[in-house]
Amino acid sequence: MNLYDIIFYIFAAITVVSGVITVTSKNIIYAAFSLLFTFFGVAGMYVLLGADFISIVQIIVYVGGILILLLFGVMLTNKVTSTDIKSGSVNVLPAVIGVALFAGALISIIIRTKWTETPGEIPLSTAGTLGSVLLNEYVIIFELLAVLLLIALIGAASIARRTKEETN
Amino acid sequence: MLHVGLHHFLVVSSILFSLGLYAIVTRKNAILVLMGVELVLNAANINFVAFARYGDFGASGQLNALFVIVLAAAEAAIALAIVINLYKHFSHVNIDEADNLKE
Amino acid sequence: MLTEFGKIFVFILLAVFFVLIAFFLAKLIRPSRPTREKLETYECGENPEGSPWVRFNLRFYVVALIFIIFDVEVVLLFPWALSYQDYGIYGFLVGIIFLLVLGLGMAYEWRKGDLEWARPKQIPPKLKKIKEELTEAVME
Numbered sequence: 001m002n003l004y005d006i007i008f009y010i011f012a013a014i015t016v017v018s019g020v021i022t023v024t025s026k027n028i029i030y031a032a033f034s035l036l037f038t039f040f041g042v043a044g045m046y047v048l049l050g051a052d053f054i055s056i057v058q059i060i061v062y063v064g065g066i067l068i069l070l071l072f073g074v075m076l077t078n079k080v081t082s083t084d085i086k087s088g089s090v091n092v093l094p095a096v097i098g099v100a101l102f103a104g105a106l107i108s109i110i111i112r113t114k115w116t117e118t119p120g121e122i123p124l125s126t127a128g129t130l131g132s133v134l135l136n137e138y139v140i141i142f143e144l145l146a147v148l149l150l151i152a153l154i155g156a157a158s159i160a161r162r163t164k165e166e167t168n
Numbered sequence: 169m170l171h172v173g174l175h176h177f178l179v180v181s182s183i184l185f186s187l188g189l190y191a192i193v194t195r196k197n198a199i200l201v202l203m204g205v206e207l208v209l210n211a212a213n214i215n216f217v218a219f220a221r222y223g224d225f226g227a228s229g230q231l232n233a234l235f236v237i238v239l240a241a242a243e244a245a246i247a248l249a250i251v252i253n254l255y256k257h258f259s260h261v262n263i264d265e266a267d268n269l270k271e
Numbered sequence: 272m273l274t275e276f277g278k279i280f281v282f283i284l285l286a287v288f289f290v291l292i293a294f295f296l297a298k299l300i301r302p303s304r305p306t307r308e309k310l311e312t313y314e315c316g317e318n319p320e321g322s323p324w325v326r327f328n329l330r331f332y333v334v335a336l337i338f339i340i341f342d343v344e345v346v347l348l349f350p351w352a353l354s355y356q357d358y359g360i361y362g363f364l365v366g367i368i369f370l371l372v373l374g375l376g377m378a379y380e381w382r383k384g385d386l387e388w389a390r391p392k393q394i395p396p397k398l399k400k401i402k403e404e405l406t407e408a409v410m411e
Binding site: 012077097099141152 | 180185187193203230234238244
Binding site: 010050057061064065088090127128130141142145146156160 | 274275276277280281284291307329331332333335336337338339340343344346347349350351353354355357358362363368369372373375376379380383385
């Protein structure tokens with residue numbers, strides 16, 4: 001057990017525990033805030049795996065963007081009169097059994113497999129390497145991502161605007 | 169077994185994936201279902217980065233994780249716009265009750 | 272085993288734990304005598320009225336949407352900006368096309384008026400009339 005292992009176990013615990021709270025909490029706001037800790041835990045995993053850029057992107061985009069958007073969604077879809085924002089669950093028992101079986105199978109397969117590990121040297125900074133690979137092999141995907149973001153922007157704005165025109 | 173290797177990360181990611189799956193199956197509120205989808209995407213991302221670290225694939229794995237994050241952002245934006253329209257039509261966002269395709 | 276970034280990360284973790292432990296110790300030591308007034312939400316000295324869980328205006332969502340799309344765009348531009356110089360004009364053009372495509376989205380939002388925050392119409396005070404009244408008052 002060196003420092004690396006201890007940090008890994010701390011982050012694994014944060015990720016899994018807050019993930020459990022996210023999927024079981026009745027209060028949507030509590031679920032959203034424990035999702036925040038899940039995202040932070042995953043960002044810690046990326047740091048441990050030597051992916052510093054991905055980890056920062058995780059915090060910028062997930063915590064600073066997607067989670068805020070989800071909280072906006074909560075605020076936009078609740079009645080003015082309801083003081084507590086609660087949500088129930090359906091099919092709990094079959095879902096627990098099915099998901100537990102699935103997770104057990106998956107984990108036992110992962111543990112039994114002899115993975116061939118060839119860990120290379122971790123570069124000091126990954127952002128530049130990512131950029132050169134992006135411009136070498138993934139240029140088409142880079143441009144297609146721009147088109148995807150354009151479609152997402154126009155599509156989501158026009159869907160949301162349709163609602164606005166009806167209410168006004 | 170205590171020394172952290174590839175399979176530790178894979179186990180964490182599969183637990184996260186199962187939790188996301190559970191949220192997608194059981195939750196009523198559409199936004200909580202979306203949170204489940206985000207958990208699943210995060211699990212996939214951990215797998216990408218872990219294999220990039222312990223395998224010999226260069227930076228492609230990390231770049232794919234970046235693409236997944238971008239896709240997740242676009243998906244959350246579109247899905248929340250749809251959820252807001254759902255709220256407009258039904259005055260709630262419980263997807264088990266929203267079973268009309270057309271009035 | 273830890274990377275250079277990982278060492279900084281350990282420092283961040285230590286900072287977080289320092290604050291958490293300080294909070295926990297303070298909670299153990301300090302006296303706790305809550306009253307109804309103390310537990311009320313602080314609203315700049317005013318008495319809070321109504322629930323804070325009101326429904327937001329939909330315009331906030333459109334602003335958040337535009338923010339997240341361009342947030343992701345900036346994230347993708349970072350690796351490009353660090354390495355486009357190695358590829359000459361080709362690398363530069365790739366980024367410019369990327370920016371142009373997203374600029375198209377920006378132009379669309381601008382044209383559709385999503386960037387504008389519709390305000391109530393302001394009625395400018397009629398200076399001329401006031402001036403006339405003042406001059407009349409002075410003459411009298």
